[in-house]
Amino acid sequence: MIVIVTLDEAGGMSFNGRRQSRDRAVLAQALQLAAGKALWMAPESAPLFPGAPVRADADFLDKAGPGEFCWAEGQALRPYAERIEKLICFRWNRRYPGDVFLDLPLEDWRLTERVDFLGFSHEKITREVYVP
Amino acid sequence: MKRARQALVPLLLALCLLLSACAGPAVSAPDTDLSNLPAYSGAPYVVLDGNVPDFSQEDLTETAFEHYSPLDALGRCSAAWACVGQELMPTEERGSIGQVKPTGWHTVRYDFVDGKYLYNRCHLIGYQLTGENANERNLITGTRYLNVEGMLPFENLVADYVKETGNHVLYRVTPHFEGTELLARGVELEAMSVEDGGEGVLFHVYAYNVQPGVEIDYATGESALSAPAQPEDGQAVTYILNTGTMRFHDPGCASVEQMKEENKAAFAGTREELLAMGYTPCGQCKP
Numbered sequence: 529m530i531v532i533v534t535l536d537e538a539g540g541m542s543f544n545g546r547r548q549s550r551d552r553a554v555l556a557q558a559l560q561l562a563a564g565k566a567l568w569m570a571p572e573s574a575p576l577f578p579g580a581p582v583r584a585d586a587d588f589l590d591k592a593g594p595g596e597f598c599w600a601e602g603q604a605l606r607p608y609a610e611r612i613e614k615l616i617c618f619r620w621n622r623r624y625p626g627d628v629f630l631d632l633p634l635e636d637w638r639l640t641e642r643v644d645f646l647g648f649s650h651e652k653i654t655r656e657v658y659v660p
Numbered sequence: 661m662k663r664a665r666q667a668l669v670p671l672l673l674a675l676c677l678l679l680s681a682c683a684g685p686a687v688s689a690p691d692t693d694l695s696n697l698p699a700y701s702g703a704p705y706v707v708l709d710g711n712v713p714d715f716s717q718e719d720l721t722e723t724a725f726e727h728y729s730p731l732d733a734l735g736r737c738s739a740a741w742a743c744v745g746q747e748l749m750p751t752e753e754r755g756s757i758g759q760v761k762p763t764g765w766h767t768v769r770y771d772f773v774d775g776k777y778l779y780n781r782c783h784l785i786g787y788q789l790t791g792e793n794a795n796e797r798n799l800i801t802g803t804r805y806l807n808v809e810g811m812l813p814f815e816n817l818v819a820d821y822v823k824e825t826g827n828h829v830l831y832r833v834t835p836h837f838e839g840t841e842l843l844a845r846g847v848e849l850e851a852m853s854v855e856d857g858g859e860g861v862l863f864h865v866y867a868y869n870v871q872p873g874v875e876i877d878y879a880t881g882e883s884a885l886s887a888p889a890q891p892e893d894g895q896a897v898t899y900i901l902n903t904g905t906m907r908f909h910d911p912g913c914a915s916v917e918q919m920k921e922e923n924k925a926a927f928a929g930t931r932e933e934l935l936a937m938g939y940t941p942c943g944q945c946k947p
Contacts, residue, residue, distance in 0.1 A: 536813075537943070538943065538944060539943065539944055543817070543863065544707075544711045544862055544863055546859075546860060546861065546862060548817060549816070549817065549820040549821075550820065550821070550824050551820070551824065552824060606918070622816050623808075623809075623812060623813045623816065624813045624814075624816055624817050625705070625813045625814055625817060625863065625865070626813075629914065629944065631914070631918070632918070633915055633918035633919060635902060635904065635905035635907065635915070635919075636904070636918070636919070636920055636923075648823070648824065649819075649820050649823040649824050650820070
């Protein structure tokens, strides 16, 4: 499976059970990346993609198959590390409060792509693609 | 008839008072018990009251407003609150605020402080939220650490949410002073998104007005370098190295247990020695 996450400057994903940030440009890219493939996510994430054909399921990380995309927001990813074919990180390049952090050691993954782009509410968002 | 008119006066007065109260913000300063607040221990903020702000249902409004309390007899700020919406957000770059000298203000530099200056004029309600420039009721003397690590992350979270959703966030910032001290010990930050009942934004924290490495006299704002915490003779500090990425970590860092064993190495010595060897500190544990 291909996992998509958003991260702040400290590697944070969420605070008090809520996402740190959002940007419609990132959401559009996620849909674009997953076009033609299943895009899985938790039920509470689905309202971010109104009208889009996403698959909302509390056990989405268990159910996603090879080549399918997962939009993760604060879920523990380490138990699924062996099944992750690719990790796409959208970095906000800003600092937010955080109490849940990415639990995958990116330093042990190989960075294959890094692209900066302008967001709607963020001056610079960086998309990074890692493979095991 | 005259008696009836006289009887109406108190009623009309009460009605006027009620109407005037409704016209302004209903929110008031929080009543948080800070007596059990832990001392600063390395984290820029701590969570209060389970991260639930001290707002009542009546406080929640979808009408944007901002309120800055008058300075007290010592010239100190107190609570500032706003219902932040896109209609209050600035549309131009921030102007000069250097003419405001909040209580406890000193222009003092330390080379190791980000930006060099120990103190910033800290907006209670951040400029990006309500566009307030040199409002003396909205500026306190705060350390760079308070400003950047303690307050800015929360302002960013609120600002992004409002920009992306068009919703409103009830937001209150209260500086806390002890006795007649001129420098706040910290600030209390509370926020709740209105239209979705806190589903998007909900927090209640206390951010410390401290600067690691600096001792501060809160009565006056005077400061001095902290005595360095040197390891005792013969006792070295232990770091964990990742020889693959050339990063070093505190032994308790979450990254350590995820590190490949072949890349892991313990090192006893000083931070400076590691920097000289080409290692960089981990961005998460910041050793």
